[in-house]
Amino acid sequence: MYNIPGSVTTPASGASPDKAGEGAEQADGVRTARTVAEVMAQSQAGDVLDELDRELVGLAPVKARIRDIAALLVIDRLRMNQGLQAQTPSLHMSFTGNPGTGKTTVALRMAQILHRLGYIRKGHLVAVTRDDLVGQYVGHTAPKTREVLKKAMGGVLFIDEAYYLYRPDNERDYGQEAIEILLQVMENSRDDLVVILAGYGDRMETFFQSNPGMRSRIAHHLEFPDFVEGELLRIAEMMLEQQNYRFGPGARETFQEYIAHRIRQPQFANARSVRNALDRARLRQASRLFANPDKELTVDDLSTIESPDIRASRVFDLGAAATPNN
Amino acid sequence: MMTNPTGRLTQGQFSFLPDLTDAEIALQIEYGLKKGYAWAVEYTDDPHPRNTYWEMFGMPMFDLNDAAGVMLELKSCRSTFPQHYIRLVAFDSTRGVETIAMSFIVNRPPVEPGFGLVRQETNGRTMRYTIRGYEAERAEGERYRK
Ligand SMILES: Nc1ncnc2c1ncn2[C@@H]1O[C@H](COP(=O)(O)OP(=O)(O)OP(=O)(O)O)[C@@H](O)[C@H]1O
Ligand SMILES: [Mg+2]
Numbered sequence: 001m002y003n004i005p006g007s008v009t010t011p012a013s014g015a016s017p018d019k020a021g022e023g024a025e026q027a028d029g030v031r032t033a034r035t036v037a038e039v040m041a042q043s044q045a046g047d048v049l050d051e052l053d054r055e056l057v058g059l060a061p062v063k064a065r066i067r068d069i070a071a072l073l074v075i076d077r078l079r080m081n082q083g084l085q086a087q088t089p090s091l092h093m094s095f096t097g098n099p100g101t102g103k104t105t106v107a108l109r110m111a112q113i114l115h116r117l118g119y120i121r122k123g124h125l126v127a128v129t130r131d132d133l134v135g136q137y138v139g140h141t142a143p144k145t146r147e148v149l150k151k152a153m154g155g156v157l158f159i160d161e162a163y164y165l166y167r168p169d170n171e172r173d174y175g176q177e178a179i180e181i182l183l184q185v186m187e188n189s190r191d192d193l194v195v196i197l198a199g200y201g202d203r204m205e206t207f208f209q210s211n212p213g214m215r216s217r218i219a220h221h222l223e224f225p226d227f228v229e230g231e232l233l234r235i236a237e238m239m240l241e242q243q244n245y246r247f248g249p250g251a252r253e254t255f256q257e258y259i260a261h262r263i264r265q266p267q268f269a270n271a272r273s274v275r276n277a278l279d280r281a282r283l284r285q286a287s288r289l290f291a292n293p294d295k296e297l298t299v300d301d302l303s304t305i306e307s308p309d310i311r312a313s314r315v316f317d318l319g320a321a322a323t324p325n326n
Numbered sequence: 327m328m329t330n331p332t333g334r335l336t337q338g339q340f341s342f343l344p345d346l347t348d349a350e351i352a353l354q355i356e357y358g359l360k361k362g363y364a365w366a367v368e369y370t371d372d373p374h375p376r377n378t379y380w381e382m383f384g385m386p387m388f389d390l391n392d393a394a395g396v397m398l399e400l401k402s403c404r405s406t407f408p409q410h411y412i413r414l415v416a417f418d419s420t421r422g423v424e425t426i427a428m429s430f431i432v433n434r435p436p437v438e439p440g441f442g443l444v445r446q447e448t449n450g451r452t453m454r455y456t457i458r459g460y461e462a463e464r465a466e467g468e469r470y471r472k
Contacts, residue, residue: 121392122392124391143384143385146384146398146399147385149395149398150387150390150395150396150398150399151390151391151395152395153391153392153393153394153395153398154392154393154394154395155391185398189398192392192394192398193394
């Protein structure tokens with residue numbers, strides 16, 4: 001095979017084992033990595049992992065699993081550099097967890113990490129749901145699914161709420177066709193893309209039960225735990241900081257109280273509820289400042305969320321109503 | 327042998343070279359994707375030089391990031407039309423260009439008899455010449471089969 005400038009030749013096909021054994025330099029003068037640190041430094045995967053640790057609150061089991069996967073890929077790289085057999089591991093995953101626990105966020109990071117470690121070639125994420133895969137009439141589904149798969153090649157295909165693909169009540173449902181194409185590509189094109197299925201735990205379980213082929217093709221099942229109150233508060237502070245806001249005196253405590261109420265109410269969506277609450281608090285802060293048209297506003301005024309901005313939330317009334325003795 | 331010196335159809339890029347391997351095809355696709363071209367797969371069993379428009383196999387592929395997507399389509403075309411000519415074409419949608427920028431054959435029938443020269447005698451001693459594919463004698467879908 002000829003070499004086009006800029007094309008990557010994989011070490012497996014490029015360097016013969018005996019040549020690699022002498023710590024040979026690669027064509028571009030970079031030493032072939034021999035240590036974990038070298039692989040990490042060359043791939044800059046460590047940066048993404050650290051970023052993941054810093055920017056995502058909690059999620060300890062998920063982070064541990066991602067580190068495990070990174071470790072496997074790094075060791076595989078080292079094995080390949082030494083001319084040992086390194087079979088591409090299957091990295092299809094399922095992310096289960098309640099709304100707003102960070103599944104989509106982690107999937108995006110995952111694409112970056114896998115790209116840096118050289119597992120996927122491009123590192124983009126294509127996020128889809130049932131509507132993007134399943135057609136409306138006979139013969140519509142296959143091209144639609146294949147279209148999406150082709151776009152995802154070289155990156156990560158993220159299927160949100162994957163269980164909607166399977167409708168047990170309708171045996172002629174086109175979703176089954178999409179699942180079959182997915183299964184085939186997941187098996188045959190392992191080197192070309194990583195599929196991540198995401199959804200709520202119990203419904204994913206039923207989905208896997210009725211599609212055993214799907215379960216057996218997924219090597220990693222990651223469960224996203226709900227956040228505890230302390231974590232939600234930290235998430236809130238991080239979100240504010242990113243947007244150049246901060247809590248005024250007492251506001252932090254008020255928000256803590258807010259979380260304690262909100263967490264018990266229906267339709268609580270973890271980090272997303274926090275984001276929404278902060279958006280509404282910003283709205284109230286804006287109206288508060290707006291009401292005083294002649295006041296000169298300082299940086300402090302503009303960036304401080306005060307306790308009343310949060311206190312005005314309906315959540316507090318509902319919380320009080322739900323626990324009358326409080 | 328005047329009409330078919332290599333015993334092979336020579337149209338598009340690379341057609342005087344030995345057939346590209348799949349890895350080499352993928353590199354060409356990758357190059358096109360980097361340029362922002364949209365790839366499409368086309369097939370025919372009537373490769374007359376004047377047959378500009380071959381049949382499209384599926385839609386042109388926009389928004390692809392990686393050659394594997396095009397290869398997937400190519401493989402499925404090959405399994406559907408193993409005896410046909412298949413080519414990859416890259417469309418450059420840059421305003422003012424808006425045309426095919428790359429095109430090369432990626433599948434050929436096992437035997438390529440080529441084209442015969444047809445002579446037609448007309449008024450006086452005038453001769454008209456044209457070429458006709460030997461396989462074109464047979465019905466569409468029946469060509470290039472042994
Ligand atoms: N661990 C975390 N630390 C900081 N922010 C987080 C964390 N997890 C999630 N978020 C934030 O919460 C919001 C919702 O997260 P995300 O969209 O990833 O949830 P999800 O699990 O995909 O939810 P759904 O199941 O409803 O799709 C995002 O804005 C994200 O930035
Ligand atoms: Mg999501």
